Amino acid sequence: MSHVFPRHTKNLPPMAVGGEGCYLIDASGKRYFDGSGGAAVSCLGHGDAEIIAAIQEQVGKLAFAHTGFFTSEPAEELAGMLATHAPGDLDRVYLVSGGSEATEAAIKLARQYHVERGEPQRRHVIARKQSYHGNTLGALAAGGNEWRREQFAPLLVDFSHIPPCYEYMLKRDDESAFDYGQRAAQELEDEILRLGEDSVIAFMAEPVVGATLGAVPAVDGYYKRIREICDQYGVLLILDEVMCGMGRTGYLFACEHDGVVPDILCIAKGLGAGYQPIGAMLCTKAIYETIENGSGFFQHGHTYLGHPVAAAAGRAVLSALLDRGLVERVKVQGAALEAALHEAFGQHPYIGDIRGRGLFRGVEIVSDRESKTPFDPSLKLAAKVKKAAFEAGLVCYPMSGTRDGRNGDHVLLAPPFIIEDDQIGEVVEKLSTAFEAVLGDL
Structure with a gap:
């Protein structure tokens, strides 16, 4: 009998025993194409x-040294x-164990930055509806997905949420994509003014929204306008690239497509590529020097900060x-997958x-293409598509609640970067089989 606390007690998964290239293998020998790279x-x-050799070599040298006492070669x-290849003046790197830790660190650093600059009245963080920034309480508060927040709402600090840049649903027929982006960005300035123009710490967003919206990129010009608004009001721009970063969109850092540089940037997932749990928060030289020339101490920390073996894995992956x-x-x-x-x-x-963008693709399911109406959430289409795809030998990432946390369904694809042309056909064929099994009856 298992003593593991699973993600879902009524849906127990098979046991994975091996992995080979783009495939995972279960205890029965069945092979699954990893079409979402896990998550x-x-x-x-x-x-x-x-990567395996780099990890083994580091374990043989040094497995752990607490950063309260030491630094290590792989961390340095x-x-x-990362600092060399990061855009703009992102200059300092805070190594953590995953995405939620990275976003928590970003929120706390943003607040401490303003405090050390003599602006303790700044206490608001603005994020976007239908966003996801992690599952720890601070990160969950930043996220705007209502289903994830609902039962924990009494424990969450108060964050503001503006609409996302979601062209498919929110652009009007009478406006261009650019004009829509400018209108969507204006929501940020309006919210800053509503809260008090000197009271906002930061604005936090994913360059390409992942799990909760299904690979939705912002329209061109949106983030440039966001950057201007943040600069105008002294608000830090935090970009969460935990899911969309590290090459996933065809840029090492997803924000490079949008031509903007954040003040703080969060990465994880692809940084370790699954070989070790690792994430990072990057900040600008100006933010670091504010702490360095002030208290000198970032009031934050986790036991496995800068873990040598995880850092060695991250170094090898990068x-x-x-x-x-x-x-x-x-x-x-x-481009081939998109086609x-x-x-x-x-x-x-x-x-x-x-x-x-890149190997980060979303497919949104609707009951009517003309009106873009989603299916009734009681049908649980995302769960059914996930199960049907899995039976067909495809790991993909379907989610429900695309529109507002309850309504809407999508499938997220994020395959390994080593995917071959014929494997693209395999992914699409198996996804088609799943759609036929689930949607064919409708």
């Missing part, structure tokens, strides 16, 4: 010999590599992304939108 994690696939080198040309490969294979999805589902009566 946009396994960017290098499974069983990468170079990984931080240096080297692989750069040295193997995998970020550019994401653009090529991403294959449009060919298979572009005219499907129940597929309303196909979107995303």
Whole structure:
């Protein structure tokens, strides 16, 4: 009898016993194509010999040294590599164990930055509806997904949430994509003014919204206007690239597509590629120097900060992304995946939108393409598609509540960067099988 506390006590998963390239293998020997990289994690696939060797070598040298006493070579080198390749003046790297830790650290650093600058009255953080920034209480408060927040609401601090930049649903027919983006960005300035123009700490957003919205990128010009508004009111811009960063969208850092540099940036998932749990918060030189020249102490911390083995894995993964040309490969294979999805589902009566960047793609399910009306949530379509795809040998990431936390369904795809052309066909074919099994009856 298992003593593991599973994610869902009424839906127990099979046991994974192996991984090979883009495939996972269960105890029965069945192979599953990892079409979502778990949760946009396994960017290098499974069983990468170079990454495994780097981890084994580091374990043999030094497994752990608490950062209250020591730094380590892999942590220093990984931080240096990230700072070198990060956009703009993102200069300092705070290594943590995952995405929620990275976003928690970002929120706390943003607050402490303003306190040390003599602006303790800044206490509000603005994020967006239908966002997800992690499951710890601070990160959960920042997230705008109502279903995730609902039962924990009494424990959450008060964050403000403005509408996302969601072109498929929120752009009016009488406006261009650019004009819509400017209108969506204006929601931020309006909220800053409502809260008090000197009372806002930061604005937090995902460049391409992942789990809760289904690979929704902002329209061109949106983030440039967001950056201008933040600068005008002294608000820090925090970009959460936990899911969409580290090459996933065809850029090492997703914000590069939008031509903006945040004040604080969060990464995780693809940084460790599943080989070790690791994340990072990057901040600008100006923010770091404010702390350095003030108290000198960031009042935050976790036991496994800068863990040497995790950092060695991250260093090896980042080297692989750069040295193997995998970020550019994401653009090529991403375009091929996009084309294959449009060919298979572009005219499907129940597929309303196909979107995303690079190897980060979302397919939104609707009951009517013309009105964009979602199916009744009682049908639990996302769960059924997940199960049908799994039976067909495809791991994908369907989610419900796309529109408002309750209504709407989508499927997220985030395959390994090593995906081959014929495997793109395999993903689409197996997803089509799942759609036919679930949607065919409707």
